[in-house]
Amino acid sequence: MERPLIEISALNKEFRGGIQALRDVDLTVASGEVVVVLGPSGSGKSTLIRCINGLETTTGGSIRVDGQQVNGISQRRWRKVRLNVGMVFQNYALFPHLNVLGNITLAPRRAGIMRRAEAEDEARRLLDMVGLADKETAPVASLSGGQQQRVAICRALAMQPKVLLFDEPTSALDPEMVGEVLAVMKRLAQEGITMICVTHEMGFARSAADRVIFMDQGEIVEMASPDNFFTAPKAERSRRFLELIS
Numbered sequence: 417m418e419r420p421l422i423e424i425s426a427l428n429k430e431f432r433g434g435i436q437a438l439r440d441v442d443l444t445v446a447s448g449e450v451v452v453v454l455g456p457s458g459s460g461k462s463t464l465i466r467c468i469n470g471l472e473t474t475t476g477g478s479i480r481v482d483g484q485q486v487n488g489i490s491q492r493r494w495r496k497v498r499l500n501v502g503m504v505f506q507n508y509a510l511f512p513h514l515n516v517l518g519n520i521t522l523a524p525r526r527a528g529i530m531r532r533a534e535a536e537d538e539a540r541r542l543l544d545m546v547g548l549a550d551k552e553t554a555p556v557a558s559l560s561g562g563q564q565q566r567v568a569i570c571r572a573l574a575m576q577p578k579v580l581l582f583d584e585p586t587s588a589l590d591p592e593m594v595g596e597v598l599a600v601m602k603r604l605a606q607e608g609i610t611m612i613c614v615t616h617e618m619g620f621a622r623s624a625a626d627r628v629i630f631m632d633q634g635e636i637v638e639m640a641s642p643d644n645f646f647t648a649p650k651a652e653r654s655r656r657f658l659e660l661i662s
């Protein structure tokens with residue numbers, strides 16, 4: 417069998433003050449797989465994906481991306497391996513002083529992966545894919561939330577990451593803009609991009625996920641196909657969660 421793209425084993429994260437945000441989390445994700453992470457507020461979803469991106473230090477266990485250790489390593493090594501991991505945040509986190517093209521081309525140029533012309537060609541290809549071909553010179557502040565989030569997805573993809581992490585990418589959006597962002601995410605899923613998505617969008621989980629994981633109190637309580645999870649959740653805590661949101 418092919419080695420999983422992401423291998424997380426016995427991962428622990430304790431914040432200062434003694435909050436155990438992750439408890440012995442084991443998770444493997446295959447290349448091309450789409451994993452949706454569900455769970456109540458405070459269950460450790462953001463902490464899990466922030467650890468994969470090296471935004472949080474860990475207090476135990478290991479995370480490997482494409483065979484390379486990404487936790488507990490030097491800053492210098494981390495700067496290199498994190499290039500494999502793209503992230504899309506709830507609040508887009510675009511650079512406000514740059515226009516759309518500048519936001520997308522900055523990281524690949526800085527990292528020396530692409531020269532300007534090549535980075536701009538790639539950015540235009542990505543903007544076209546997300547339906548924003550006419551916005552390349554727009555200041556980001558002139559865009560709607562849904563448009564900004566689509567630019568943020570392009571920015572992450574421009575680095576050609578091996579995996580794309582999403583932390584509630586539609587939670588800050590007005591309802592009428594949620595669909596346009598989910599449509600882009602579905603398309604990426606169909607194109608075989610490996611994704612780990614924290615989201616409360618159950619429709620997306622049902623239609624795009626290969627696997628759903630349900631977290632509670634820092635643990636993965638249940639891991640199942642979306643069909644099984646939504647129609648026949650096994651764990652009591654999953655059942656309660658689904659009752660609350662339905």
Ligand code: ADP
Nearest residue numbers: 431432435437456457458459460461462463464
């Ligand atoms: P979720 O994303 O599922 O809502 P989080 O991963 O943000 O949950 O948080 C998991 C737990 O860790 C919560 O109890 C939260 O209060 C705590 N936590 C998160 N970030 C920090 C931090 N920087 N310092 C201390 N505790 C934190």
Ligand code: MG
Nearest residue numbers: 461462463583
């Ligand atoms: Mg969170």
